Amino acid sequence: MLRRGLAWLRWYVAELNGEHAYERYAAxxxxxxxxxxxxxxxxxxxxxxxxxxPLQYDGCC
Structure with missing residues (x-):
């Protein structure tokens, strides 16, 4: 259960950082x-x- 939770957290952080954007684009x-x-x-x-x-994107950076 801990492993699943950590995997989900890792996926979530990667989504927030935009790490998966390239894989989706390439597909x-x-x-x-x-x-x-x-x-x-x-x-x-x-x-x-x-x-x-910059108004199209949320956040400061």
């Missing part, structure tokens, strides 16, 4: 048969989008 891109950006390019694009429209 959608592969399903649509589009080219998949490397992780670094994806993260750069993601941060650029957040900087262009």
């Amino acid at each position: 959608r891109a592969r399903d649509a048969r589009r080219p998949v950006l490397p992780r670094r390019a994806f993260e750069r694009e993601r941060l650029d989008r957040r900087d262009r429209d």
Whole structure:
């Protein structure tokens, strides 16, 4: 039971940090048969989008 709780907590923190965003993006891109950006390019694009429209994103950073 403790192991399940820790696994859930790890998943939750990863969701909050956005660690799973790339995996979801890559899966959608592969399903649509589009080219998949490397992780670094994806993260750069993601941060650029957040900087262009900060009101769209919640939080301070």
